[in-house]
Amino acid sequence: MSINDWIDLLLAIVGGAVRVGTPYLFVSLGECLTEKSGRINLGLEGVLVFSAMAGFGGAYLSGSPWLGVLLAGCSGAALALLHGLLCSLQRVSDIATGIALMLLGAGLAFYLGKPLIQPQAPQIPSIELGAWSTSPSVQSALSINALFPIGVLLAVLLAWGLRNTRWGLTVRMVGDSSDAARALGTSVNGVRIAATTAGGFIAGLGGASLSLYYPGSWNEGLSSGQGLIAVALVIFARWSPLRCLGAALLFGGAGAIGPALQSVGVSGGYYLFNAVPYALTLAILIATCSPKRSLKGAPMELGLSR
Amino acid sequence: MITPRRWHAAAEALLLPAGALAAALLAFGLFIWFGGGSPSEAWTLLFMGAFGDAFSWQNTLQRAAPLMLTALAVALPARAGLTVIGGEGALVLGALGCAGLPYLFPGLAGAGGSLLILLAGAGVGGAWVAIAGLLRQKRGVNETISSLLLGYIAIALFKHFVEGPMRDPASLNKPSTRPLEDSLRIGAIAPDSLLGDVHWGLVIGLLLCLAAGLWLSFTASGFALRVVGGNARAARLVGLPTDRLIVLACTLGGAAAGLAGAVEVAAVHTSANASLIAGLGYTGILVSFVARHNPWAIPPAAILFGGFAAAGSLLQRRMGQPDASVLVLQGFAFVFILAAEALRGRLFQLEVPRMVRLRVVPARRRVAT
Numbered sequence: 001m002s003i004n005d006w007i008d009l010l011l012a013i014v015g016g017a018v019r020v021g022t023p024y025l026f027v028s029l030g031e032c033l034t035e036k037s038g039r040i041n042l043g044l045e046g047v048l049v050f051s052a053m054a055g056f057g058g059a060y061l062s063g064s065p066w067l068g069v070l071l072a073g074c075s076g077a078a079l080a081l082l083h084g085l086l087c088s089l090q091r092v093s094d095i096a097t098g099i100a101l102m103l104l105g106a107g108l109a110f111y112l113g114k115p116l117i118q119p120q121a122p123q124i125p126s127i128e129l130g131a132w133s134t135s136p137s138v139q140s141a142l143s144i145n146a147l148f149p150i151g152v153l154l155a156v157l158l159a160w161g162l163r164n165t166r167w168g169l170t171v172r173m174v175g176d177s178s179d180a181a182r183a184l185g186t187s188v189n190g191v192r193i194a195a196t197t198a199g200g201f202i203a204g205l206g207g208a209s210l211s212l213y214y215p216g217s218w219n220e221g222l223s224s225g226q227g228l229i230a231v232a233l234v235i236f237a238r239w240s241p242l243r244c245l246g247a248a249l250l251f252g253g254a255g256a257i258g259p260a261l262q263s264v265g266v267s268g269g270y271y272l273f274n275a276v277p278y279a280l281t282l283a284i285l286i287a288t289c290s291p292k293r294s295l296k297g298a299p300m301e302l303g304l305s306r
Numbered sequence: 307m308i309t310p311r312r313w314h315a316a317a318e319a320l321l322l323p324a325g326a327l328a329a330a331l332l333a334f335g336l337f338i339w340f341g342g343g344s345p346s347e348a349w350t351l352l353f354m355g356a357f358g359d360a361f362s363w364q365n366t367l368q369r370a371a372p373l374m375l376t377a378l379a380v381a382l383p384a385r386a387g388l389t390v391i392g393g394e395g396a397l398v399l400g401a402l403g404c405a406g407l408p409y410l411f412p413g414l415a416g417a418g419g420s421l422l423i424l425l426a427g428a429g430v431g432g433a434w435v436a437i438a439g440l441l442r443q444k445r446g447v448n449e450t451i452s453s454l455l456l457g458y459i460a461i462a463l464f465k466h467f468v469e470g471p472m473r474d475p476a477s478l479n480k481p482s483t484r485p486l487e488d489s490l491r492i493g494a495i496a497p498d499s500l501l502g503d504v505h506w507g508l509v510i511g512l513l514l515c516l517a518a519g520l521w522l523s524f525t526a527s528g529f530a531l532r533v534v535g536g537n538a539r540a541a542r543l544v545g546l547p548t549d550r551l552i553v554l555a556c557t558l559g560g561a562a563a564g565l566a567g568a569v570e571v572a573a574v575h576t577s578a579n580a581s582l583i584a585g586l587g588y589t590g591i592l593v594s595f596v597a598r599h600n601p602w603a604i605p606p607a608a609i610l611f612g613g614f615a616a617a618g619s620l621l622q623r624r625m626g627q628p629d630a631s632v633l634v635l636q637g638f639a640f641v642f643i644l645a646a647e648a649l650r651g652r653l654f655q656l657e658v659p660r661m662v663r664l665r666v667v668p669a670r671r672r673v674a675t
Contacts, residue, residue, distance in 0.1 A: 042450065086641065089648035095389050095450050099591060100644055104637025110630030225458045232451050271469070275462030278455045282447075285455075291446035 005264050008137050012260035013253050015141030018148055019214045021252020023048065023223075025151040026206030027230035028237065028244040029158055030199035034080075035234055036162060037195035038175035038188075038301030042098025043083050044203045045227030046105020051076035051207030053113035056218040060121035065212050068121065069147070072208035073201040079105055080200020084193035102227075116218045124213045145213045147205060151245075154202065158241040171195050175299035203227070225278065232281045236288060238297040254280050318650055323596055326646040327610070330639035337634060343625055352635075355620035356613025364502040368574075370605070370612030371504075372397070374511030375566035376590025377597065377604045378518055379435065379559040383449070384599040385522060386555035387535035390438055392453030393563040394587025395460030396431035398578075400564025401571045402464050403430035405483040405578035406472060408490065415489045423490060424568045431564015432557040434460060439556030443549040449556075461583060468578055482579035492573040507569035511605070514562060518601035531555055563587060585633075589615070592640050611636065 027044050034041045041047075054075035059068025083101050087094045127149070130142030162168035174181045174191040181188050210226075211218045233251060237243035258273035289295065331352075335345030356366050376393040383390035404427035408414050414422060438453040469481040492506050522528040534541040534551050542548050566586065571578055593611050597603035618632035 082641070086645060089645060091647055091650070092644050093389075096595065097641075097644055099389075099391060099450075100637065100640035103588060103592065103633065103640055107630055107633030107635075107637040111628050111634045114628040114630065225454070228451065228454050228458075232455070269466065269470075271462045271466040275459050278458045278462070282452060282455045282459070285447045285452060286441060286445050289446045289448075291444065 009260055009264050011137050011141040012263055013256050015143070016256020016260055017249045017253035018144055019252065020255040021248040021250075022145050022148045022151060022209045022213070023206035023226055024230050024233060024251050024255075025148070025155070025245060025248035026209065027203045027227050028233045028248055029151070029154055029241055030076075030080075030201070030203035030206070031231050031234045032199075032237070032239055032241055032244055033158060033162075033171070033202065034196045034199035035239060035302055036175045036299055037171050037192045038178065038299050039084075039087060039094045039192050039196060040098060040231070040302065041080060041083050041101075041196055041199060042095060042228065042231060043079065043101025043105060044098075044200070044230060045223065045225065046102040046109075047076045047079045047200050047203045048105075048207045048210065048227040049223045050079055050105040050109040051204035052211040052222050053109040053116065053207075053218055055204070055208035056121050056211035057113065057116055059123075059212055060116060060119055063122060065122045065124045068212055069124065069205060069208040072211075073204040076204020076207060077197045077201035080203070081193065081197045083200070084196035087196075088189040088193060110220050113218055113220075117220075120217070121212065123216055124209070126213070145209060147209045147213065150205070151248075155241045155245045162241070172299070175301055178301055203230075206230075229277055229281050232285055235295065235298075236281075236284045238295070239299065240297065251277050251280065319598070322646040322650060323598075323607075323643060326642035327596070327639055329642045330635065333638045333642070334631075334635045337638075338625075338627070338631075343627065347625060348621060348627075351620050351624055352614060352617045355617025356610075360500050360502070362613075362616060363500075364504050365616040366609060366613040367501075367504045367508050368612075369615045370608040371507035371511045372566040372570055372586050373590055373593050373608040373612050374515050374604055375562045375569070376587045377593035377608055378514060378590075378601060379431075379563035379566075379587070380591050380594035381597065381599040381601055381604060382518060382555045382559040382562070383435075383439070383552075384594065385535045386531050386552050387538055388439065388442065388552060388556065389450045390435060390453045390556055390559060391450060391591050392435050392438055392457045392460075392560065392587075393566075393590045394583070394585070395453075395457030396435050396560040396563035397567035397570075397587050398464040398582055399434050399460045400427035400431035400567030401575075401578045401582045402467055402472075402483075402567075403427045403564065404568035404571045405486065406467075408484070408486065409472065415487060419487075419490050420492060420572060423486070423572060424565060427568025427571070428561040428565040431567065432559075432561030435560025435563070436553055436557040439553040443552055457587070464578070464583070465580070468580070472578075474577065477577075477579070480579055480581075482577040485577040486572060490572065491576060492569065505569075505573040507566075507573050510565065510569060511608070514565075515601045515604045518558075518562075522601065527551070527554075563590070566590075589636060592636055592643075595640065596643055611639075 027048055031044055051072040055068040055072030058071030059065045083097055086092055086097045125146050126143045127146055128143050130139040133139055162172060170186060170191055174188050178188045210222055229251060233247045237247045255277045257276055258270060261273055262270060335348060338348045339345045355362055357363060376397060379393040379396060404423045407423045407426040434456060438449045438456060441447040441452050442449040468483055472483045473481050474484040494503050494505050495501055522532060530546045531551050534546060534548050538548055570582055575581055589611055593604060593607045596607040614635055615632055618629055621627040621631050622629050
């Protein structure tokens with residue numbers, strides 16, 4: 001490969017980091033909010049698939065991508081609400097419910113999305129930050145999903161809200177000590193259901209980004225574990241929305257290696273390069289977890305960090 | 307007071323899953339109805355496609371065989387207190403190990419060769435899931451997440467090898483490994499009887515479920531495993547080798563799922579290809595939860611869900627339902643099975659006499675409040 005090939009490859013990975021990372025960003029923000037309240041929602045994988053289908057369907061039927069985005073968020077919230085309600089029952093484990101939601105979300109999405117595999121839906125517009133350059137590879141690398149700035153804004157808002165508002169304090173209190181929350185007369189289950197539902201809405205926006213921007217169509221292989229990676233990514237980001245942003249970009253970059261290599265003509269080991277995000281997630285989990293202490297920054301009520 | 311309590315528990319153990327499945331079928335009927343279909347027709351087809359005649363029974367039993375093994379992959383770690391759901395990954399790697407062994411030893415043949423390729427599949431699957439157990443014990447990595455990630459990595463490895471280094475050049479449209487020699491394949495149990503194509507995988511599944519139940523109920527190590535699952539701290543305090551038991555449970559579970567993949571290759575597909583990635587590992591999770599991680603309850607649950615899977619194609623043909631309708635039914639069943647646990651007197655309690663006292667306290671507190 002020549003120097004130009006390397007530059008193209010690098011640009012493709014940088015551009016891919018934003019393109020592939022946007023769903024990670026939304027799902028990890030949603031999961032971050034959910035986990036701050038003391039519950040794990042492994043079912044965000046199912047939420048992601050289902051909302052990607054709903055968003056695509058909404059955009060296709062209404063003709064407006066933004067209505068599709070809204071529908072994706074709402075359908076994600078609906079599935080997450082189911083998770084919140086189920087987990088509020090006695091002796092129902094949030095991990096098991098998450099697995100159930102993964103199956104249910106995928107099943108519903110594949111069933112209802114059958115007629116959506118062929119058609120084209122209007123796509124979310126992109127913001128061309130690379131218009132100043134004459135190089136097509138720079139232009140395509142800097143052509144950014146319009147949802148991405150919304151996600152950045154949301155990360156900042158969430159970080160500020162969790163730290164500085166009464167509402168954020170309540171969520172953190174429920175997540176750190178349900179006893180204290182109960183003593184103050186706060187409904188622990190109520191707050192958790194609300195946080196899970198809001199988290200589902202945010203994750204649903206990530207689903208819309210999958211089906212309405214990149215890859216930009218609906219098919220049954222659309223999400224393969226992105227929702228799950230996002231759950232691990234929250235651990236990596238130490239439950240901080242701002243660090244979720246950095247982690248999402250890192251994982252987006254890792255996920256973009258395979259397609260980027262293919263675009264410059266390297267096709268050997270395609271599947272292995274696609275597995276890089278999973279291996280990276282696992283490596284990061286191994287490096288950051290420890291059996292001795294619970295993780296720094298982890299909500300105390302969270303079963304994940306035991 | 308103890309006797310009626312036990313009777314209640316036994317009745318609950320049967321009624322709760324049955325009620326949950328009935329609710330799931332009802333919800334599925336409503337779902338079909340919203341889509342403009344006839345619920346009663348859907349229910350009839352589900353039953354006919356699963357258990358209606360000898361042919362559907364054969365189809366059902368064939369699909370149930372791998373489910374028993376992938377359910378064991380969830381149930382054994384679950385009895386040690388872990389939620390491991392890497393069955394799908396262990397299954398595909400087991401299939402790869404089974405199809406790959408003849409590449410290394412081209413001389414394999416006969417019944418001994420069949421045994422070796424099955425063991426290779428089980429070994430690969432076991433080693434793979436053991437990683438999740440090791441990571442959890444040594445590094446504190448959540449085993450549910452790590453096992454799922456390992457599953458995705460396993461599927462990527464599988465596709466890489468099947469479409470790359472191990473691809474049979476003769477497989478043009480559907481990349482596959484070289485087909486197994488005839489003498490290595492596993493045949494039908496009784497090809498000329500009512501059982502038809504049902505292969506020895508069913509017997510393997512039944513025997514392993516039986517053996518797993520015997521191990522958990524009647525051996526010292528099985529008992530130790532259940533103690534670890536009930537209370538890992540207490541187990542460590544009484545000096546049980548917790549780490550080793552947990553890794554053992556993961557290894558055995560993974561081996562069961564790997565064996566499922568190997569049997570699928572040796573008895574059904576004859577080579578490793580993408581048809582193996584059919585969600586058998588995920589359905590196994592559901593089967594194990596329905597059986598409440600009790601190996602002896604796994605075969606009936608596996609037959610039920612194998613039956614629903616078999617009926618899926620009938621729903622597709624006769625009612626024009628998408629093939630995902632079975633997934634929807636499975637999703638509903640999972641949700642209702644979990645919700646039903648809230649109704650249970652006390653869940654996941656070991657049947658250990660010493661635990662009875664622990665069981666009484668919360669019950670009394672609930673009466674008081």
